[in-house]
Amino acid sequence: MGNLVASWRFKEPSTVEECDSTWGSDSESDDEDSGISESVSPAESERAAGDMSPQLTESPLSAPKMxxxxYAARDLYKYRHSYPNYRKSRQPNEYxxxxxxxxxxxLIPDGIYVEEILTKWRGDYDKLEHNHTYxxxxxxxxxxxxxxxxxxLTQDEIKEFQSTREAKRRFLVAYALMLDFYGIKLLDxxxxxxxxxxxxQRFRHLNESQHNYLRITRILKSLGxxxxxxxxxxxxxxxxxxxxxxxxxxxxxxxxxxxxxxTIRLPATRRRLLRFARQHYRPAHAFLWGPLPKRRGGGSGGGSVGAGSSGIRAPAPTPEPQRRAEGESPTSPCGGIIVSSHSATLCQELAGGSLKGVTGLEGPLMMVDIRGERKEYGEMNEKNHY
Structure with a gap:
């Protein structure tokens, strides 16, 4: 029996649908406590409901196939499921x-210690931009x-890391360092x-900086x-x-x-974010990340636009009554710039410490080039360049 279990390998999904469990339990009640505020001004609400730009009046049938x-779906599936086929392990002295x-x-090959990076690299955006080893x-x-x-990382090393106060403190400082690089500040x-x-200044650069998007994906994964x-x-x-x-x-x-x-493991939180995105995505009929058509009261036919190899079709704009039925408030467009966390409970281990180590949280960011095709981004991220 032991040999049989050891030889078993998890069968990887082969389609986008198999990779994406976001809408598998499409319940509204489990979204209510996600902690992602969507309150906004009436003016913003009217803009979201009444935007009749030429893009939105264009027929979905005339839109290009998307x-x-x-590659992205499979990569994130493996991550969210803790790499089910992963078998490698190390001894503690190799952590x-x-x-x-x-x-x-x-760090190898540069020979730089973490404390030097955290204390001397903050604000050195050229170094943070062009060094690709740290x-x-x-x-x-x-x-x-x-x-x-x-x-x-291994599971054993992750456990050791999470129980080591000094390592966690420096990790938060590193996170604040990179947020500053991207024009964002960590508040608490x-x-x-x-x-x-x-x-x-930093957002302008980030908007043209493709390889930093790969870095952000890595940062989000590492946070989890x-x-x-x-x-x-x-x-x-x-x-x-x-x-x-x-x-x-x-x-x-x-x-x-x-x-x-x-990268977010909780389906309810992903749904909340995707509903928000669907409300503001333009053109609305090209939004590919919502529920499958059959979950929205229709079959795989009408109201959708050309399907790619994933089999997922872009739905036509959703009528306002249906949006309400699916849990979207018509007054929930983009709110203030400060964003609330959906849960603070995972941070209780920091009690007794503070973000004093995360000094100078107010600062800037920097980047390089995103003019490559979107397909190239998917291919690059699949190869884990960062």
Whole structure:
């Protein structure tokens, strides 16, 4: 029996539908406590309900065919399910990620210790932009990236990391360092975030910086691995607001909806974010990330636009009464820039400590180039460049 169990391998999903469990238990009641505020002004509500731009009056049948990325869906499926086929393990004395965060070993190949990065690199945006070796040491995962000197996390190492106060303190400082780089500030121990004072300069650069979107995906994954799952939703919500409502990060839309949202493990929270995105996505009929048509009162036919190989079709604009029935408030567009965390309970281990280690939380960001095709992003992320 032991050999039989050891030889069993998890069968990986082969379609986007098999990878995405977001709408598998489409219950409204479990969304009520997600903690993602959607309160807004009446003016914003009217804008969302009454936007009759040329894009929205265009017939869905005339729109180009679109499809979701299977590469993205499979990658995030594996992550959310803790890499079901993962078998590798290490001895405790090889816990290089933990030892790095304890400032006992430098990152390889640069020979730099974590304390130097956290104290001397903040605000050095050129260095943070162009150095491509540190990100996998600061935000380790259970998968191999481009820097083969960086070790993957293991379940045992994750447990040790989460029980080591010094490592967790430095990890939060590293997170604040990268948020500052992106024009965002970390507000508190619950993961709330907001625009940094110089967000305009940094957002302009981030909007043209594709490889930083790969880094953000890695950062979100690492937050979940190391005990900060609750920090993801506030950051993803802020990116949705900036890209869909304020148009400050329009080039990021695809990355948010294909990758960032799906790093979140709780389906109810993903649904909440996707309902918000669907309300503001333009053109509305091209929104691919909602429930399948059969879950919206229809079959796989009318009201949808060309399907890609994933088999998921883009639905036509949803009538307002149906939106209400699905739990979307007509007065829930983009609110303020500060985003509330959906849960602060995962951060209780920080009680007794503080974010004093996360000094200078107000600062800027920087980036490079996103002018590559969206397909290239999917292919690059599948290869885990960062």
């Amino acid at each position: 499809k979701r990325s299977f 290089r990620n933990l030892r790095f965060y304890l400032n006992k070993i430098p 990100i996998q040491w600061l935000f380790p995962l259970r998968e191999q990236g481009l820097n083969f000197y960086a070790h993957e 121990k619950s993961g709330n975030v907001a625009r940094a004072p110089n967000w305009q 691995e190391l005990g900060y799952e609750a920090f993801k939703a506030p950051l993803v919500r802020l990116f949705l607001e900036e890209s869909l409502c304020h148009n400050t990060l329009p080039n990021m839309q695809h990355s948010i909806l294909e990758y960032f949202v799906y």
